[in-house]
Amino acid sequence: MKQETELGQQAGQNIMMTARNVSVFYGGKMAVNDVSIDISKDDVTAFIGPSGCGKSTFLRSFNRMNDTIPNARVEGRIELDGEDIYASGMDVVQLRARVGMVFQKPNPFPKSIYENVAYGPRIHGLAAGKTALDEIVQRSLRRAGLWEEVKDRLTDSGTALSGGQQQRLCIARAIAVDPEVILMDEPASALDPIATAKIEELIHELRGRYAIVIVTHNMQQAARVSQRTAFFHLGNLVEYGDTSQIFTNPRETRTKDYITGRYG
Amino acid sequence: MSDAVATRAPTDWKTGAMQQRIRRRYSAERRFRLLGLGAVMLSAGFLVFLLVTMLGNGIKGFTQTEVRLDIDFEKSALFIDPAALRGPSADAALAAADLEGTVRTAASSQYGAAGAGLLSESAWLRVREAVKEDPALLSRRATLWLPAASPIDIAAKGEGAPEAERIHAQLEGRNAVRTGFNWNFLTGSDATDPAAVGIWGAFKGSLLTMLVTLALAFPVGVLSAVYLEEYAPRNGWTDTIEVSINNLAAVPSIIFGLLGLAIFLNVMHLPRSAPLVGGLTLALMTMPVIVIAGRNAIKSVPPSIRDAALGVGASKIQVVFHHVLPLALPGILTGTIIGMARALGETAPLLMIGMRAFIASPPGGVTDPATALPVQIFLWSDEVSRGFVEKTSAAIIVLLVFLLAMNGLAIYLRNKFERRW
Ligand SMILES: Nc1ncnc2c1ncn2[C@@H]1O[C@H](COP(=O)(O)OP(=O)(O)OP(=O)(O)O)[C@@H](O)[C@H]1O
Ligand SMILES: [Mg+2]
Numbered sequence: 001m002k003q004e005t006e007l008g009q010q011a012g013q014n015i016m017m018t019a020r021n022v023s024v025f026y027g028g029k030m031a032v033n034d035v036s037i038d039i040s041k042d043d044v045t046a047f048i049g050p051s052g053c054g055k056s057t058f059l060r061s062f063n064r065m066n067d068t069i070p071n072a073r074v075e076g077r078i079e080l081d082g083e084d085i086y087a088s089g090m091d092v093v094q095l096r097a098r099v100g101m102v103f104q105k106p107n108p109f110p111k112s113i114y115e116n117v118a119y120g121p122r123i124h125g126l127a128a129g130k131t132a133l134d135e136i137v138q139r140s141l142r143r144a145g146l147w148e149e150v151k152d153r154l155t156d157s158g159t160a161l162s163g164g165q166q167q168r169l170c171i172a173r174a175i176a177v178d179p180e181v182i183l184m185d186e187p188a189s190a191l192d193p194i195a196t197a198k199i200e201e202l203i204h205e206l207r208g209r210y211a212i213v214i215v216t217h218n219m220q221q222a223a224r225v226s227q228r229t230a231f232f233h234l235g236n237l238v239e240y241g242d243t244s245q246i247f248t249n250p251r252e253t254r255t256k257d258y259i260t261g262r263y264g
Numbered sequence: 265m266s267d268a269v270a271t272r273a274p275t276d277w278k279t280g281a282m283q284q285r286i287r288r289r290y291s292a293e294r295r296f297r298l299l300g301l302g303a304v305m306l307s308a309g310f311l312v313f314l315l316v317t318m319l320g321n322g323i324k325g326f327t328q329t330e331v332r333l334d335i336d337f338e339k340s341a342l343f344i345d346p347a348a349l350r351g352p353s354a355d356a357a358l359a360a361a362d363l364e365g366t367v368r369t370a371a372s373s374q375y376g377a378a379g380a381g382l383l384s385e386s387a388w389l390r391v392r393e394a395v396k397e398d399p400a401l402l403s404r405r406a407t408l409w410l411p412a413a414s415p416i417d418i419a420a421k422g423e424g425a426p427e428a429e430r431i432h433a434q435l436e437g438r439n440a441v442r443t444g445f446n447w448n449f450l451t452g453s454d455a456t457d458p459a460a461v462g463i464w465g466a467f468k469g470s471l472l473t474m475l476v477t478l479a480l481a482f483p484v485g486v487l488s489a490v491y492l493e494e495y496a497p498r499n500g501w502t503d504t505i506e507v508s509i510n511n512l513a514a515v516p517s518i519i520f521g522l523l524g525l526a527i528f529l530n531v532m533h534l535p536r537s538a539p540l541v542g543g544l545t546l547a548l549m550t551m552p553v554i555v556i557a558g559r560n561a562i563k564s565v566p567p568s569i570r571d572a573a574l575g576v577g578a579s580k581i582q583v584v585f586h587h588v589l590p591l592a593l594p595g596i597l598t599g600t601i602i603g604m605a606r607a608l609g610e611t612a613p614l615l616m617i618g619m620r621a622f623i624a625s626p627p628g629g630v631t632d633p634a635t636a637l638p639v640q641i642f643l644w645s646d647e648v649s650r651g652f653v654e655k656t657s658a659a660i661i662v663l664l665v666f667l668l669a670m671n672g673l674a675i676y677l678r679n680k681f682e683r684r685w
Contacts, residue, residue: 068574070498097577107568109587119586120576170572177576 014041016181016211017062017099022076024057024066031057033235034076039181044203044212046222046243049232050258055215056104058232059183062213063099064092080181097124100179104186106166108158108173113150116158116169117141120177136176144172145202164195171202175210182206184214188221200225219259223247231255318660325658328446328459329420330409331382331435335370335391337402342366349399358396364388367410375440382431384411384459409442411459414651416441421654449658453624454640458651461644463662465626469539469619469634470608470666476543476630477550477607482600484547485554486589489596492555493562494584513552520549521616529617537618537633545613550603557599561592594682601674608667611638637663 017039024032032054039045039062047055057066064085066072078085085095097120108116117137120126127133137154141147146168150161158169167187174182184203188196203212203225216222222229223243230240231254239246239255250256276282348357367388371379387410394408395401412420416435419428420443435441452462488509496502524545528534534541565588573583589596614620619635620643627634635643637659644656 063575065571065574068570093577093579095577096575101571101575103568103571103575105568107566107572109569109572110591119573119578123576123578123582123586173572173576 015039016041016081018079019058019062020077020079022058022061022074022078024054024061025073025075026057026069027071031235032061035232035237036076037230037237037240039211039213040228041180041211042208043227044207044214044225045228045230046226047213047215047230047232048217048219048222048258049238051217053232054235055232056185059185059213059215060101062181062183063096063101065096065101067092097177098179099181099183100174100177102167102170102174102182102184102187104189106163106170106190108161108166108169110157110159112155113141113158113161113169114154117172117176120173124177126177140172140176141169143175143202143206144168145198145205146172162195164191164198167191167195167199168202171199175206179210181211181213184212186215186217189217196221219247219261231258233258318657318664321654322657322659322661324421325654325656325661326446326449327421327443328448329412329417329441329443331412331416332407332440332442333367333370333383333387333410334374334405334407335366336405337366338404340366340369342402344395344402349396349402354396358392363391363395367391375435382413382416382435384413384417384457386455386457386460387411389460411448412441414458414649417459418650449655453626454622454635454643455624458647458649458655461652461655463637463640463659465623466635466637466640466659467662467666468626469542469623470636470638470663472539472627472630472634473542473546473614473636474604474608474670476540477546478600478604480544480547481550481554481603481607485551485600485603486558486596488551488555489558489562490584490589493559494580494588509552509555513556515549516612517549517610518612518616520545521613523548524613524617535631535633537621537623537635538631539619539627539634539636540630541617542614542619542634542636543630545617546607546610549610549613550600550607553603553606554596554599557602558592558596561595561599562588564595565591590681594678597674597678597681601671601678604670604674605667608670609638609663611636611642614639615642637666 015038019035019037019039022032022035023030035058047059049055057072060066061074061078062085064074066074074086080095080099084090109119111119114137117140118127118133121133121136127136138147138151141150146165149165150156150169158166161169167190171182171184171187188199191199200221203214206212214222214225226243228241229243229246231238231246231250231252233254239250239252241251246255247259250259342361342363344357344361348354367383368380371383373379375382390410391408394406411417415424415428416432418424419432420441424432432441448460449462451464452460453465455461492502492506496505524541528541528544529536534544569587569591570583573587578586614636620639621633621635622643623633623635641656641659641663644652644659
């Protein structure tokens with residue numbers, strides 16, 4: 001409970017999503033234990049912690065991707081703009097359009113580059129006509145920093161791109177539906193340093209336009225791209241605060257040990 | 265531990281024992297490759313043997329020996345009013361005329377007392393066709409080529425009895441016999457006379473049956489597979505259904521025939537011997553195969569694709585129709601090919617629902633009495649007359665060609681959809 005009051009004070013002005021006392025279970029096994037957190041609209045929020053501590057599980061509960069896992073159960077309350085996303089009246093399809101996701105492993109559709117980006121706007125009816133759709137595709141690819149590389153080969157397969165390009169394509173696909181929040185689960189873990197740098201640059205540019213939550217194992221990355229950092233351990237939220245404070249002056253010894261590489 | 269690693273001598277790959285190990289590994293590879301090659305050769309050998317014997321026998325079924333017959337219609341005792349031959353009364357006028365007698369008389373006068381025996385029993389039907397086509401024949405002498413009787417036909421193909429061979433040689437001397445492609449075999453239907461039989465009736469019967477089977481088994485099979493994989497809750501009921509479907513795929517086909525008989529004929533009173541009932545029965549048999557293949561294909565679509573689609577806010581049905589099914593389609597089509605090929609070759613269930621009747625005209629639609637290719641083959645192979653032997657083989661060739669065409673189409677479609685970017 002101490003955490004919660006702290007979190008309330010630390011949260012920024014523009015709160016986009018809030019989680020209150022969220023626990024996630026796989027069958028009888030608890031993966032996330034009573035976590036409360038606020039996600040600010042203007043910041044990039046990083047989730048860090050040792051492998052298996054529940055970062056992905058917690059992240060996936062923000063757009064109800066856990067619904068697709070048969071034995072997963074979420075308790076507690078998560079709000080998007082003050083609206084309970086687990087309420088029975090919530091339209092999951094619309095929720096996922098508002099809270100987009102980029103996965104750890106690049107997973108473009110086995111379709112053309114154009115189709116990959118156009119798919120979301122098309123199923124949600126966001127573009128009236130071909131030119132409008134073309135425009136969305138181009139804008140999204142530009143924002144994802146991929147336009148220059150693919151503008152002459154939009155009809156090529158999305159899976160024929162390099163790993164880093166595929167991941168940027170997935171980001172373009174996510175922002176093409178104009179979400180309010182983008183969840184990224186280790187978006188650069190499969191990429192080389194140059195591709196990683198591009199993704200980080202991209203996150204910088206997207207900041208402010210979208211609320212961004214990023215899971216990462218890379219401490220430097222968390223320090224570089226995020227303004228807020230949450231440290232998880234064994235399903236618990238250990239510490240949550242400004243990135244600069246977490247990295248220079250952590251309150252908890254567990255956080256300090258992890259950041260300095262003593263375990264994890 | 266680091267000590268142990270440090271003191272351990274580096275592996276010497278050159279020792280005798282090592283060399284022997286390597287040699288053994290190479291010979292194991294070679295042995296295995298030879299075994300595999302042998303297996304492939306063996307099955308290829310069987311296939312070639314089958315094709316060669318089938319083609320060797322069957323190709324003769326596609327040719328027909330014909331004997332020349334001059335008929336002087338004017339002098340014959342035949343009377344048909346030429347005016348009656350124009351218009352709808354033609355069939356009645358021809359039926360009343362004794363064409364059969366005319367042909368017999370002409371044959372005897374031309375080739376002696378046994379002359380009529382040179383021609384097939386149905387030769388006069390050919391005359392009737394000719395007259396119907398060109399009534400002017402009736403007022404003059406005409407030369408017609410008529411199907412030869414079975415013994416002559418066989419002799420012409422070099423396998424006849426000595427007596428028939430002798431007659432054939434005589435005819436050849438008089439330039440009164442020829443062998444040509446048997447168009448009638450491709451366009452006709454079943455008959456009692458082997459010289460007059462055709463495969464078209466059975467072919468069309470099979471075609472209609474397959475269409476009914478496909479129209480029912482494919483959508484139902486695919487929808488079941490999608491439901492079971494994507495929507496059904498994992499519980500006892502689903503497991504029971506899954507086990508039942510797997511068992512259904514292994515049930516002997518004759519039992520499906522009995523089921524068809526009991527349900528479609530006895531309870532629903534659908535027409536007997538009809539492609540509709542045959543197709544429904546075979547669909548019951550094909551469906552489980554498609555469901556099983558479909559589920560496996562759907563299961564093998566990577567979950568990351570589903571996640572990606574759900575992640576941009578696709579609904580469940582959009583995920584299925586936009587992403588899962590297109591990727592699973594090649595696998596589903598493979599299963600469909602296997603199921604349909606099995607259905608096409610199936611005889612037993614069709615016998616049960618009465619598709620074994622003697623049907624002398626091709627079916628006009630799915631509710632007309634019909635027979636199917638495998639049943640026709642079965643029926644002909646049962647005939648005593650020697651002329652049916654080569655017709656049976658010829659029919660088998662037609663069945664195989666049908667099968668190949670069907671598979672070819674499916675493989676074409678599969679490759680078309682398999683374009684995975
Ligand atoms: N589908 C699942 N079924 C059962 N248990 C699961 C499932 N997914 C994850 N878990 C368990 O939940 C716990 C948290 O997993 P999660 O994937 O959230 O960890 P993570 O913090 O993302 O780890 P990593 O950094 O390695 O990705 C782990 O103990 C894991 O074994
Ligand atoms: Mg993870």
